[in-house]
Amino acid sequence: MKKLVALFMALVMMLSIAAVAFAETPKITLIVWSFTDELRGMIDKYYVPSHPDVEIKYTLYPTDGSEYRNKLDTVIATAPTGDEAPDVFALEAAFVKYYVNSDTTVPLTELGFTDEDFANSIPAMVQIGTDSRNGMQKASAWQSTPGAMFYRASLAEKYLGVASPEEFQELVADWDTFMETAEEINEKSQGAVKMFNSIGDIWNAYQYNRAAGWVVDGKLNIDPVLYDYLDLAKQAEEDGLYNLGSAWSETWFLGMKSDTTLTYLLPTWGLHYVLKPNCGNYDAETDSIVEGAEGTYGDWRMVDGPIGYSWGGTWLGANAYKMAEADDAKKAAVKEFIRFFTLDEDFLYTYAKDSGDFVSNNNVVNKIVAEGGTPNPFLGGQDHYAAFSTAANLADGTIMTEYDDAINTLWSDNVTTPYIKGEKDLDTAIADFKAAVAAAFANIIVE
Amino acid sequence: MQQSVAGTGRGRHKGLSKVNYNRYGYYFVAPFIIVFLIFQLYPIVFTFRTSLSDAIGWGKINSSKIIGFDNFRLYMDPASPVYWDFWNSFGNTLLIWIANFIPQILLALLLASWFTDSRMRLRFRGGFKMLIFMPNIITAATIAVLFYSIFSYPIAPANSLLQQLGILHAPFEFFRSTTASRTIISFVQWWMWYGNTMIIMIAGIMGISPELYEAALVDGCSSRQTFYRITLPLIKPILLFNLVTSMIGGLQMFDIPHLLTEGNPNKTTNTVARFIYQQAFTGSRNFNYASAASIILFIFIVIISLMLFWVLRDRDSARSLRRKAS
Structure with a gap:
C-alpha cells in the first residue's frame, strides 16, 4: 500500500513538473453552449x-422541448458566473x-468590436x-x-406562359399580384394546381410587411x-x-x-434540407x-417573391455576467471566437465553399457570385447563391421581437385559423x- | 410488544434483545428519505412559496417577494386574464377524463371477469393480456404521432378510408372539430389505460377466496349472479383505488393533448396541466400563476378523493365498528 502511495505521489510530481515545463502559456478555456452539432x-x-492556445469545452443541449432554453435560463438565474x-x-x-433584449448578453462593443x-x-x-x-x-x-x-x-409555363424567373417575379411582385396569379392558376388548371400549400408558408414572409x-x-x-x-x-x-x-404535414411534402x-x-x-430531399427523385x-x-x-x-424575409439563423453571443468578471485575455479570446466565426472573411469563404451554406458577409457572398457562383442543377442550372444574394439584403430584421415565437402561435391558433375557417368572426x-x-x-400591456 | 414478549416467559433473553436493531431500519430508509426530501418535499414547499410570490420570469425565481394570496384571487376574478383559460381547461380535463374513464372501467371489468372465470375456458389468455396491455408500454409521444398522422388533413388514412367507404364526400378536418378532437383524445387515453386497469382488476378478483366461488358453483349460481353478488362487492376497494388513481392521473392529463392537438381547436382540448405548463414555461414565465394553479388543482384532487372514499366506504365494516364501540 505504502509503495503504491509513493508511486502515485511520484507520478503526480513528475506530471506537474512536466505540465509546467510544456505548458508555458496556460491555455484559455472557453465554455461554449449550443443546440446542434453544427x-x-x-x-x-x-x-x-x-x-492552439484556446481550449473549447462544448456543451450540447437539443432545442427539442425547449431544453436548451430552460438549461440556459436556469444557469443564468442561479449561477451566471x-x-x-x-x-x-x-x-x-x-x-x-x-x-439580446436582456442583460444576459454583453454588448459586442464591450468586447472591442466597432460598428x-x-x-x-x-x-x-x-x-x-x-x-x-x-x-x-x-x-x-x-x-x-x-x-x-x-x-x-x-407548371408556370404550361398554365401561365412564363418562360423565365424574371417574368415570374413580375407575377408575384407584391401580394395583390400574387393573389391574382393564384386565382389564375387555380382557374386555368381547373383546381389541379394551387398557388401555395399552406397558410403558414405565407405567414413566414408576410409578417415582414x-x-x-x-x-x-x-x-x-x-x-x-x-x-x-x-x-x-x-x-x-x-x-x-x-x-x-x-407546414411539415404529409400534404405539404406531397406538394413538393x-x-x-x-x-x-x-x-x-x-x-437544401427540405425542398431538395423531398422532391421525389433526388439521390x-x-x-x-x-x-x-x-x-x-x-x-x-x-x-x-413579394417581400424580402428571413427565416432562421444561428447567432453567437457572450455571457454578460462572466464578461464582467473576465480578465483581458479571456475577453480577447471570446472576441476572437465571435470574430473568427462571424466576421473572418477567409474562414467564411472556405466554410461557404465547403458546406454550401449561405454566409452573413456581403463581401464573401459577392466574391462567390463573381467567381461564377453555384449553378444548381436542382434549379435547372440557376445560381442560388446569386439569387439569395439579392434576397438577403431585402429583409428588415428590426420587426423581430423576443415575443415572436409565442405570439405567432397565439395569432395563428386564435385568429388566422378559426377566422378563415369561419369558426369565429373577426372581432x-x-x-x-x-x-x-x-x-x-x-409583462405586455394589452389594450 | 416488549411486555408481551416478557409475558410469554422469554424474559431471560432480555439482555440479548437489548441489542438495538432499530437503527438499521433507519439506515435502510435513509436513501429514500434523502431523495424524497430533496426531490419531492422541497419542490412541493417551493411551489407553495412560489404561489404566494411575485416570481414572474427566470430572473426573479430566486429573488421573489411574498405578496400574499393575489395569485389565487386571479382564478376567482372573472376579469383577470387567466380566469377563463384556467376554468375552461378545468372543464375540458374533467370532460375528457370522464369520457375515457367510464368505458375504460366497464371494459376492464368485463375483460377481467372473463379472464378469471374458471368456467370459461379462454385460450391464449397470456397472449390476450399482453396485447391488451401493449398500448400502455408505448410512449405517449409515439402514440400522439401515430394518431396525428392517422387523422391529419386533408390527406391521411382516416380521411381516405372514410371517403372510400362513401361515408365522407370531402376530407374532414378532425383536429378543427371540437367533438372529434376531444373524442380522439379520450379514445387514446382509454386505449392506453384500459389494459392497465384490467390487470389491477384481475389482481383484485384473484384475491377473492376461491371457496366463495366454489360455494356459488355448488349452489348453482350463474356466471352473472357470481359476478354481481360475489365479485363486484368484494372488489369494491380495488374499484375505489382505480377510480382515485385514474382521477388523479386524469386531472393531470398532459402528454396526449399537448402533443396531439396543442389545446386546439380554440382551446377546447386544453387541459389544466397544459395550462400550468404554458404559464410556467412559455410566454413571460409566470411561475407564480402556474404554482397557484397547481395548488388549486391539488386541493381539488384532495377534496374529490376524500369524497370518493366517503361515498364508496365499506359500510358494513363501518357499522360493525360502531357496534363494537357502543
Missing part, C-alpha cells in the same frame, strides 16, 4: 487548428431576441442581433437565412397590415387557392414531389437526379387573441 463540427474543423455557465452561447432565431466591423454583414442579421431597447449589437451570425420563393418552371413588431413600448401592437393578411388568407380559403396543408403546388416560400436551408448520396423516378428535380426556379377572434396574449405575458 457548431462543434465547425470548431473542430476550422477553429482548433488555427487557435459559475464554472458550468457558458462564456459563449449559440442562439436560434426563435429565441435570439429574448437574450465598422459589421459594415459588410447582411443587415437583417445585424438588426436581429441588436438589443431593441438601446440599439447595441449583442449577437453576431455566421449564416444568413434569407427567404425566397421557389416555383415549378413547367409589418411596419413594427408585435410589441412596441411594452404594448401589444397589431399592425394594420395584418388585417390585409387575414383578408388574403380568407380569400385563399374561400376560393380554394391552396392545398390545405400545414407532385404537380399540385406551384410555389413554396422557403429560406436557404429550406432549399442524396450522389447529389443528383434519379433517372426514371417520378419527381420534380430540376424543375424548380427561384425568385425574390371575436381578435378579442380572443388579445386575451390569450394577456394570459401568456404578464
